[in-house]
Amino acid sequence: MRVLRSPVALFLMLGLLTVVGIIVATNKLADRAARQEAIAEAAGTTEVLARSVVEPDVPKGLINTTPRKLAAADKMDRAVTPRLLDVSTVDRVNIWTEDGRNVYSSEGPDLLGRKFSLSDAQLAVLEDGGAGSEIADPDRPENRSVTGADSGRGLVQTYTRISSPEGEPLLLEAYYTLDEIEQRRAEIYSSFRWITIAPLVLMILVATAILLGLTRELRRGAAERERLLRSAMEASDAERRRIARDLHDSVVQDLAGTAFAVTAVARQPNTEPAAKETLDDAGAALRGSLKALRSLLAEIHPPELSADGLAAALADLIAPAGAAGIQASVSVEGAETISNEKAALVWRVAQEAVRNTIRHSEASTLAVTVRGDGSRLTLEVVDDGVGFEPRGQRGRDSYGLRGLRSLVVDSGGALDVRSSPGDGTTVHMEVDAQ
Template structure:
């Protein structure tokens, strides 16, 4: 199995990326929360000024534009309204007429109310919006207060009612945007320890757990790879033993028996019937001997290495002729391949050829091995009936499923492409060593 060459480095890298991501996310969330809280504080202040200070002082005279009532309101209440971050105050009626402003020249002037103001007038509560420095009322206010450069402000407006007849009015405070930003920064400072300390604390708590899991995963992967190699080595050893026993035992005995029967069939004193029967027995023995030698080569070729790979693949496709399948083998550029990779190529080719001869009903079968000094590519292609790769696999396809894992653990890829009526292609690619 391919393992991380440096799991510690990857663990540290992932941890650092996680810290950076969490810091960025928490910083953004904290900044957004601080901005909302600063604006909420200004809205709460505006609501208190509107309902507790301005509202009780608004009488009929102020609504009717009486100069004396306006002067009394200005002397008694203005100082209590211009507190904190409040830069300017305005009281509007529902028609957009300014009933009072600390910029006196605006009193009595009419300006259109936008949708936000109209909504608060109708539904109550408090609203806010960024003030447009070029809006008519703001230009008039600068002229009235003889201030030059426009200053970005936040308009916060609250519905109040006249103390006499309950007429709906708007109390609006203008708050300098820079003051709200300063307050936002102060609030954000209180979140900063959470923004920085929280992710670090979380990482300190989680790191030992992740480190332990990483170590266990690495050890398990090494153990799995060791067991897999041991299983393959044991399988190869058993294959070699069975092939050697066949060659030294049954194959040699059959070869000797077939030779003896053939020699006996040539004895002159035998009748024609006896000679014919002995010749038939000798032919059956030679056919069995050929089958056993093919089985021996299939179990484990005697010379499974770079130079012996073409011959081993030729032995694999030998049964194709008796099945009426035209088969061919082509091996090019495999000189750099290790014996382990040659064995893997042979195993995959063995399973693919076996499936093709058993199930494909093909007329042609081609086994091709190509190497470029770095990679080995195997293709086994037949023109048989094919199958649906998405359909559930039966137990007979277990060999290819096992090979998929084997090839993957060797750092390669194995793909099977097929379609009903369109043949099958088994393609494997793996490094030469």
């Protein structure tokens, strides 16, 4: 099952990072939208106050207000401004003529009569109506008195058009503190924050449920595949044992008895020399066939596949290599405590690799090495044969070793075949010892 954990963990990690990224981006966009909505709401409030509170009570003569003529401005201070500041969150108010001359400021006479260039947005509002807003720029001369260090806080200026009693268009400018805008932004944001987060949470829950279902199915499928592989392996072992037992109990015994009888007849004193020679040759042939058959039986099914008998089983496995002209050796160290199941797995992989070497490699040497350290077990089968191109051909070792690779992986290990033309072949397996 280890093979399933890494992709699932990677999928979960990528999914979590994606969702976190979506939430962060959505929150930023929602926060920006809420701030823009709060500023737009302040501009709308200014427009409503201008129509309902300011414009109806603008005193005559306000457009002619100068530092020397403060009567109309004083009337504004007494009649309009208190109501304007009391019923809203407006921090201060300015009124400008089309040519940028200040005719009223709730902060006092410092700006009265002074001219400043209006921005394009302000001129557009004066011409077309509506409302506008912007963060008060402390570098603009007309804003220095309200955004300087003495104020201790930033401001948002909103503006809209009103008309004087004389019918002249005026620009009403109202300032709101950023603290008030931020408070309103937080209120707006909190009202629809869950609208953006809830679908993501629902998506996470649905995706998690789907992923858990798929993972469960994958694990069930892997468990079924492992069960089938083990069943096939057990069935193969049972069939190998049956064949080996039948051959041993019938053919091997018959050959052994026949070889013994032929040798006994050859040794009788009254046997003619020519017959004796023929019988000796027949006996030698029977003993050679018997030895080859016993080697075949060891390859079909070794007599012992426990940890203690692994070295002997591997030695029997490489016995046919000598007949093929291959100098073979076996070395087993640190495998005394491995489980019988892992000993059988090592023998099966070694069997397939040795069989491929004998049949196809044209090698002169073959080395089977097993090393264990108590927790991990490695097997290497190395030959100096002609080698092959693993990517270029699906030839001599692909089917058997490919069938065993899944079994090795499901046992928590890895099976690797390394080869190249002219450089021999190495079959390397690493697996848990228990």
